[in-house]
Amino acid sequence: MKQSKLYLAIPIAAAFSLASIGTLHASETDTRATLTPSASPQLIPIDCIEPLQKSPGANVDRAVIPIDECDPGGGGGPYRAPSTPTSISYAPYTNSNALRVSWSASNGYGFPVQYELYESKNGGSWSRVYNGYGTSSYLSNRGQGKYRYRVRAKNTGYTGSYRTGSGYTLVNPRSTNNLYAKYPSAMSAMDQKNAQYFQANNRVKKSSLARAKMAGQGTVSGRTTSSDGRFYLGDGYDLIRGTLKETCLDVNHANFTITKTPPLQPSTFSIDYVNDNRHLAELLEVSQSAEVGFNSDDFTLGLSGEKERYLKSATDETIVRFVVKVKNRREFWKLNTPANAIYPELVNQVLSPNDDQAKADFRERCGDNYINSVNLGSALYLVFHFDSKKYSYEERESAKAELGATIGDFFSASGAAGSSSSLTETLDRLDVKINADQVGGPAGLAASITPANVMTKYNQFVQDTTSANWAAVDHSTNNYQRPTIYNAYTHQQIFADYRGNQGPLAQMKRWLDISVQHKERCDPWAVFGQTTPTACRTGEAEISIAMDLCRETLEWANCTHPNQYYTGDFNATYPGTYLLGWLSSNLKKLEGFTVTKRYDHHVHRGSISVDDSTCLSSNACFTNKYRGSGPGIGKGFFIKTYYYDNPKGGSRSYNVSPKHCARTQVYLKTGNPPFGDTTADWDYTVDVDGMCPMTENFVVVP
Structure with a gap:
């Protein structure tokens, strides 16, 4: 059983030299002079280097030996595990007894990659539900409950790390x-x-x-x-x-x-x-x-x-x-x-x-x-x-x-x-x-x-x-x-x-419009390169459950207006919660926001370190990578300099730190009298364009 994956750099020809040394005493022939060490070492996993039985007088006790588990190709690898899949996805909710789990492909570094998909139900232990070369699996016969999934890649010698889904999926199969x-x-x-x-x-x-x-x-x-x-x-x-x-x-x-x-x-x-x-x-x-x-x-x-x-x-x-x-x-x-x-x-x-x-x-x-x-x-x-x-x-x-x-x-x-x-x-x-x-x-x-x-x-x-x-x-x-x-x-x-203004078709239209607003609030996070709030998955599942009450004829008595709907107790994250209020409070809408600030730094016969941070309204905001120009292009800010004079100082630097602030830095230093410039100046404006999550009520169609 391998305990670790340590690597030992051994020149290819030198590795064969080691193998030759281990057999010298049996053959009584020294061929080492004919071997030329390689100039480019190759990383060999130490746990794929197997000890040889020492012969009397031998000074080497390790040599490169192909091991089937590590090197099924007879000396050609693989020598490392595949990369971890960068993503795994599955629906937050399904009213079927089946769902599809998908994941991104791993880098096999030139070797075939298999995937192991594991499932946990209601927070229980993990069990393997798929083992194969595909990047998705259709899972059927799932009973009611909360399911979570994780996946990892492997090759013939190594197994990579898990990628675990960001949340569970609610499975609520309809009765047959x-x-x-x-x-x-x-x-x-x-x-x-x-x-x-x-x-x-x-x-x-x-x-x-x-x-x-x-x-x-x-x-x-x-x-x-x-x-x-x-x-x-x-x-x-x-x-x-x-x-x-x-x-x-x-x-x-x-x-x-x-x-x-x-x-x-x-x-x-x-x-x-x-x-x-x-x-x-x-x-x-x-x-x-x-x-x-x-x-x-x-x-x-x-x-x-x-x-x-x-x-x-x-x-x-x-x-x-x-x-x-x-x-x-x-x-x-x-x-x-x-x-x-x-x-x-x-x-x-x-x-x-x-x-x-x-x-x-x-x-x-x-x-x-x-x-x-x-x-x-x-x-x-x-x-x-x-x-x-x-x-x-x-x-x-x-x-x-x-x-x-x-x-x-x-x-x-x-x-x-x-x-x-x-x-x-x-x-x-x-x-x-x-x-x-x-x-x-x-x-x-x-x-x-x-x-x-x-x-x-x-x-x-x-x-x-x-x-x-x-x-x-x-x-x-x-x-x-x-x-x-x-x-x-x-x-x-x-x-x-x-029929009717309060009938299931009218209520379904209202819920569909709520779902569109949900999409408009949740999708832009990923577009701007930000992590989608976990509340988006929870909200999507809860809206789907509410819509199910309008889809199923025998549930129509519970198909209610969004203004009157409270979450049920089926695996609900927040049972008994007024859903429309929860959505409005937790699914914030990204709105454009701009901050402008002017700085005027002046030094006479001396020096100063300038470190200005121009920040959006809160740390929940972030600069808009699609905006900006000059040094702030692709970062979300714009610098307009009115006057700059820095005789002996350093160069200016610009970056975003933290994600809602534009940081501008320079070391201003004057020259030495009587011949040097005795003043240093930087007069400039910073415009920061960003996105801020704002609380806004969901609108219900009449």
């Missing part, structure tokens, strides 16, 4: 509701009829909507239930999650028909400046119920195209953004349904008036509404954006106006793109980036769009949209109709009622 066990004949009949419907290829296209995992532990022949964006007219739609559910309409009924007509608006085009992330979601047409605020997706749903479109462009307030959006609508599909539209099997076996469990079962399978119409064609979303952190407010406004005007000059009112060298020049000078996303149209084109080719690619997208690559660019939904046998009951007595 097996509809196939409760309603076997109804589910089987549905699946058989739907399988026939799904095979009518002219009735299926793609969209950017995610598809929920098959509800009730069943599978449908011929139906892809993964999040591939495929939909059918008549598919259910979960308003709270913004995802597709199963088709629950009677597709075999003679009055179940689809009409196809020209669209009412064949083409639309727009250019808009983005005011904030809430406005961005509207411009990118993210559904009002999509989970836009977090990276920890509901693992049973996957990532919808519209959410992915949003997350690529959602950012802090220092980013200037314009959205260019074009839609080419080529055909309008409309679903016509019979009076009794729902499968008779569901009506007879699942739906039951004033039965909360029946409402939940139907909603789990069929959603809140169904897709009743769609426009087919293509849509392209272009988000032009540049980082304005290095600009003053006036410079930012000028650059924003220039970019907006240049984009407007490039596109005509109808959306046709011209050829403009000024656009390319502006994009290059402002270092503008483009996030592009598409629905339909030439496959993969959006991924290849750059500022250099945006003109060509845009025109190609418009021209190359054909019926072969159409997708759903708009869709609408209808409420499920009450079966005629339940005409005496209201809609909410038959179906789970999501």
Whole structure:
């Protein structure tokens, strides 16, 4: 068992000399004179140098011997452990029984690297849950609890140090509701009829909507239930999650028909400046119920195209953004349904008036509404954006106006793109980036769009949209109709009622907006090179738990307004806490802050050591590395000297110490009379640009 990793520098040829000495007495032949010592020593781990049995008269008792554990390559290493992974990440919360843990790759110094992932539950002992060459692991079958993870790298001879996650993840798996066990004949009949419907290829296209995992532990022949964006007219739609559910309409009924007509608006085009992330979601047409605020997706749903479109462009307030959006609508599909539209099997076996469990079962399978119409064609979303952190407010406004005007000059009112060298020049000078996303149209084109080719690619997208690559660019939904046998009951007595200003859909919108504000407060810390506050992970988990109460039908009684919500006792860091108040107090918002101070140092016939610190308002602040000029460029400060005279002194120095202060130093010294300059001066101003965490209340949408 190796106890340490000490290293001994031995010239390569000299090492072989040592080995030769150890065998001289056996061979009676001295070949040492033919060996030439190397000028470049190599570090050899001492615990990979094994003692030899001494022969009488031998003066050396250690020699380089390849040991399998240390040197499986037969003399070629490895001689050291891989580096420690620089990061490990996992979602703060999941309501599935599975999660993915990811980590950064280690430096193997030329040798293969394996990773060991360890897990601790509820503060217990660590156990290894993964051993392999990957940099992520999908872990399933996790029960309710707090989990924490750490990872280390190893090679065939050595094991590196652990990288431990910054916090735990809350795992809160939802209870399984097996509809196939409760309603076997109804589910089987549905699946058989739907399988026939799904095979009518002219009735299926793609969209950017995610598809929920098959509800009730069943599978449908011929139906892809993964999040591939495929939909059918008549598919259910979960308003709270913004995802597709199963088709629950009677597709075999003679009055179940689809009409196809020209669209009412064949083409639309727009250019808009983005005011904030809430406005961005509207411009990118993210559904009002999509989970836009977090990276920890509901693992049973996957990532919808519209959410992915949003997350690529959602950012802090220092980013200037314009959205260019074009839609080419080529055909309008409309679903016509019979009076009794729902499968008779569901009506007879699942739906039951004033039965909360029946409402939940139907909603789990069929959603809140169904897709009743769609426009087919293509849509392209272009988000032009540049980082304005290095600009003053006036410079930012000028650059924003220039970019907006240049984009407007490039596109005509109808959306046709011209050829403009000024656009390319502006994009290059402002270092503008483009996030592009598409629905339909030439496959993969959006991924290849750059500022250099945006003109060509845009025109190609418009021209190359054909019926072969159409997708759903708009869709609408209808409420499920009450079966005629339940005409005496209201809609909410038959179906789970999501409506009303205090209903679960309205509350979910409020929580989603809270989650967007959370993102706006927490993401910028890393952008500015600072450690993200641990409260961000806790806040994200608690907001997700509150949102779960709105996602789950049987929990709707606890889906409350953010102004009235208190944390529960499920693994809560602060149980019984008023969450909105806690978020406002602990998730501070980074605001720009500038301090200006003038110094005037004068020395007559003597010397002085100048050591000035110009600091932001508190030690919680930090200088903005994106600002500054001269000696303070990239450090967040600016020095303006009005007068400097230092006959015999030293040179000036500038640095940031601590992180919220600009420190300026010099040794001022006068000359010697009668011929020397008898005064020394430094008159200057320091401007420190920084970011300060400020307490600001979260805003709840009405």
